[in-house]
Amino acid sequence: MNNLSSLRFSGHPPYILAPTMFVLCLSLLVGACGSAEERKAVYLEKAEKFLDEGNFPKARVALKNAVKIDPKDAHTYFLLARVAEKEQEWSQAFGNYLHILDLDPNHRAALTRLARFYLAGQQKQKVSEIAGMLFKQNPHDQLGETLRASVLFMDGEKNKSLAKAQEIAVQNPTDAETLILLAAVFSANKEFEKAHALLKSGLAAQPEDVDLLNNVATTYLAMGKPQEAQGVLQKIIDVEPHVFAHHEKLAKLYLYLKQPDQARAVIRKAVEREPDNEDRWKQLVAYSEPSQREQVLLDALEQLPHSLSLRFLLGQLYEFNKQPEKARATYEAIVAEEETSDPGLKAEVQLARMDFSDKKQELANSRLEKVLHESPRQADALLLKGKIALGEREGKEAVQAFRTVLKDNPNQSTVLNLLGKGHLLSGEFQLAHESFEKAVELNPRQFDAAMALARLSVKNGDYPKAQQYLESILTEAPNHLETLGFLFKVYVAQNQWSEAEKVLVRLREAKGSPYAIDLADGLLAQARQQWDRSKKSFEKAMKAKPNELAPLTALIKQELFRKRSAEAERYLKQLVAKNPEHPYASGLLGAVLVQRKDQPAALSAYKRQTEVNPAWIDPWRDWAMLEWSSGKKTEAIRILKQGFSLNPDAIQLATALASLYQANEQIDLAIQEYEAILVKNPGAVAAANNLAYLLTDKKGDQESLARALALTKSFNSKTPNPLLLDTLAWVHHKLGNHSEAVSLLRNAVEKAPTHPLLNYHYEVVSIQAGDSRTAKKHIE
Template sequence: MKNFKRTVLAAVVVAMISGCGSAEDSSARFIESGKDLMEQGEFDKARLEFRNALQINPLEAEGYYQLALIDEKGQKWKGMYSNLVTVESLNPNHVPAIIKLGQLHVVSGQLDEAMKRAEKALSLEPENTDAILLKATTLIKQENFGMAESEINRVLAIDPKHMEALTARVMLFKNSGQTRKALDAADEALAIHPDAMPLKMIKLSVYQELNDYAAMESLYRELLPEYPNESWVAVSLAKLLNDSMNRYDDSKKVLEDYVANNPDDAETIMLLVALINSRDPDLAMTKLDEFIAAKPDNQELRFAKIEMLSIQGKQDLMISELEAIIASEPTSEIGLRARASIAGIKAQEGQFEEAETMVNDILAVSSEHEQALLLKAKLQLRNEQIDPAISNLRVLIRNNAELDEAMVLLAQAYALTGSSELAENSFRQALSVNPTNAQAALSVASVLMRGNDLDRTEQVLVRALDGNAGNENLLQALAQIRILKRDWAGTQQALDGLADSSALTHLLTAQMYQGLNDNTLAIAEYEAALKIDPNLTRALQQMMAIYYQQDQKEEIVTFLNDHIAQYPELTNGYLVLADFYRTEDNLPEAIATIDRALANDDEWTAGYSLKANLHYLNSEPDAAIAAFEEGLAKTPEDNQLAMQLASTHESKKEFEQARRLYEEVIARDPSIDVAANNLSSLLSDQFESPENLQRALVLSSRFRDSEQPYFADTFGWVNYKLGNYEDARPALERAASSNDAIALFHYHLGRLYVALKMPAEARQSFERAEQMANEENDAELAGKIGEQLSQL
């Protein structure tokens, strides 16, 4: 047997040696074959050929460059960028790749990087027109129009008909505000290249800036016969006629003519129906029925009708349509989509159990059905089943990288687990996919605000408003940013988009006046806001701030007591007054104020939490516990209060009481992850026994793949205690590598490494734990770590 193996190995070596001389040739043949296929438009087959070339020679830069070109065709920018970076690392002088990278940097706004690539390409090939144009377009973006024009003229001196140079010249004039010259330059270029669509598009954008709608109409009508099957031309013209020129009939005719010639274009049909619906809903429905009768198998048209019925508020008819689809095709794609739509309606109506049953039935047929899986994740988040929701949302995003709604939900799920960095990344990902996603924009804006990056915050909000005109949350955030920037004209512009009579408008107007140091007008606007919405806490807080700034403390107390007398059922007056007393270090009076509120509403659970916190500030821990217990006596099944009280007992090392409270919470609602985590931790650390460790394992098993570091650490530590080291390791390593890691996580990981006989890794973990424990002022843990290090 040994001789047989040696013979086979020798044969393989001989084959490898004999093939070495031809490997380069084979790789080149695959690349040439791939290029031929690209010319024929066979991009998938070409990609396979380039992959074959790279299998033979992984250091072949040209193979990666050709893959980048395929990615460019498919608008897969991340893949294109990755392949170009690989080309640059393998062949730093590959000029076409350098130029393509520079172009990507221009698009992404990284102008310094773009200029570096342009200069490098020109150092290698000084007369390369693409490199010169890269430098020119970068200069245009940098608003260095004089130098940009010189570079463009260099290209035109080499080739007076250079299409990209002529286009860049038009863009230069447009961006520098020379609109007349831009139009003249476009006409000159079109005389040379009469079919150049980019030039015509630039002309349209210039006309739009000039509000020259007649010229835009004329150019669109020239394009219609040239591109009879391109929907964007007809749709753009129809939008111009209807939205900007108030010519509904002409707009409708443009779309009708296009649809008559392109009866299979369901998307444009739906736009036509939507246009008609804006004027005549009954006619729109009749038209849509005609289209459906002509194309009965078109799913999009059938669901367009369902959506229109929803918009018209005809819920019963909408459900009937969905049920008819389900009856005829219960397990087809359209049938599953209809069932998912009804499940969504059930969820909106609060029939969550029925919705979940329907979703599970759909997923039993199609385990990754997008609509059903998305609704499943929403229901899981509602039930605080965070980890299963995260798992489903990842599947959705893996299957559809453009699904920004799933990204927003994933961000919210991460936020619920305390993983703020993962949440922020998901919100940013959603915003990159869809810059008009309001939820993502508000979240990213909030993060940018914390970094005091006001300019980028404003840009995010303005872009989001492009797709959400009139969105109050976005306008409110934009107004607040502009107040901070002291951009009063911009603030007023944002306020103009809000309803004049709303409490929100008065509140923001008051903030603007407050920023202008006109406190009289600010107070008048805050009072107007409170008259509309007396529960507007921010208005009370800002008025208190104005009075406090003017040292009118008696006026604060009088004003807030008057508000309380007028609206005794609202808690905001008590809250702001208690906060005033806390600011004045008058904690007994702050506590008395909260007691006044609780006397009026003894089921106000947040009041008991606030009262307990005030007692803590006043160095009265027993009174704090009494406040929590008082709240639980009034609302005995309030899980939040019970968990806060349990946490308080833990901090006082009263572990038995904490355990009892966590057990009660889990008995009421087993899905609460925080309660399961905290009880598992207590059982494994304070009540360790074989039985309790097994119970802790059952409770924490849901955290096996959790991204929340505290949950992952608990699962890992319980498994460590049970000797399940292979289960413990990934969870503990994940917790310790998190940006939210604490000293305890590194200590736990060090203990595991000791058990696994990995002393170097153990020492590294303990040293990191010791450093963090000292930073956290945790002397007890630091002592334990010191013992472990001495034993090592």
């Protein structure tokens, strides 16, 4: 469809003439009956004054007061709509213009402004309807004819449209709206000189019409004459010096021309014109050099010492500049002055966020508790609380926080995405899906949510649906590399080789990294059992990034799949000989040697790997398990403890150590290890499940059972996993809550009807509950 959307909506609002003396005298004669009209006139007079000063917020308030007195005054609504345009509140302006037509269907000015909106949105039908309404008033209406020409252009009838436009232009119209729309038709056909001439003819009669001037500047730019455009934009500022948008437009032109000093000068003049306007100061900060922004903000605060938004901006600048002490001092000063007011609570949340980043968890939580005690629905505090819960894998707590935020603003796509993540952590996959779907519906560029939906679809085996979600991202961002990579894997998983090849081409066109492309090409060739091609691609990837794990692992797995373990061993030994400090080669060699049943050499390789790259977790665990399998239990435990001491955040090693303690009947040590895991990772479900088992079956005292119940009570809602339900049921059984145990196990058995342990437990608890018939029936 042809584009006519380059229209400007920043015209000069009509002025309102003050009430005449005759009207005033008449009002005095009618006394009280005219009081409402008098009040309306006062508000309109105030609005006129504010419009002259460029004080649009106050003009808006005065006009709204006038509308309250006379809600059927179309002209006052028109002024409100024009103020909304000046403030670039397009939806408000559009809504007001529509309302005007409800009051006065023939309001020409409102019809004209609506036509611009519809043209910008390429809504042909609506543009045609407005043309028809204008023709009802005047069958030869030039604006109506121009709208008709615009519709012809959008319909692809370019020649007819241009002929019609030329016919209207020959008639020398003087109406600014008609000229602007005619110019849009010619500009859409790249006839910028003709469009420019039309607009200039209008300026001859109306030299200070801001709409005409704006469009003249646009045609100058289209004609490659930025210097002339600068002059016109400066003229607009001279006509309406109080409208900041004009200053910003000229500043942006200077930035485009790579003249940042001139851009800053324009914004600074706007600030000097209204030094009490904090929004202008904020723009000056944005246009300033990074090294000058702190001083600009300090200057602003000298002029506006009580501006909280500027103080918050200063704190954020200090954070960005990695000056945490100054940022803290700024926020703490706000807290001290504002205490429990909204700004004070907001500053407290900023401090909590900094505490959390500094790993001061308790202090961060303490601040958030304080804020939420004063204001239980403080959005910033709830968002941070939810994000912290996500980081700790506490899905339920995260869900509760994000849901509370959404109660006050249900259409925040970012929060809906976070809510979906909380549901995922809680095992509530359908609720997660619904949250992600709504996030994407509200904002198609919420790529994180769309990716989550694609992953859920893959998890459910619905690859076509995953492709749809990924393609929806690529519709918005065709070169989104992460999405292209995921789409490639989806096609490979379905053996759709030709489609995978097409995505690989798109990855290359999107300038993906050569390493990633070679790795992908190798994986595709490997899946198609094109061994020579895959090996060549993997080796190219390794040449680009010699120390990466993925291509080396893929190549070794390929050799093992082909039952070429000797070749894999030889390749890795050569690599280790060439690069003894390779971060992964010795560990992979250990795995290959295990397959080749060379345990002594495997143990040596694993030991070497943990010395070269102690941060790689897998070799520690594999080394320990190999020692354990040969009966060296003490050595296996020692290895895991050593690995964990070097990697204190490695939950895999802690879990493996706890499981070895448990297998070695060192129950107290196993319990101690699981408790330590849960301190660092409260959402570690497997650790909670294993600990609950030990407390219930290996301890069994009331204190241990109470702790086991606390650990497992969320299992019923957290996940559909029947084994977790079984643990919770067994805890209830041990506590004597037999009916609750029966109910939980019934649910578990329905989910896994052939599982022997679940069936055995169901039999036991049914008997204990006095339901031997159910137990017997179940056994049968």
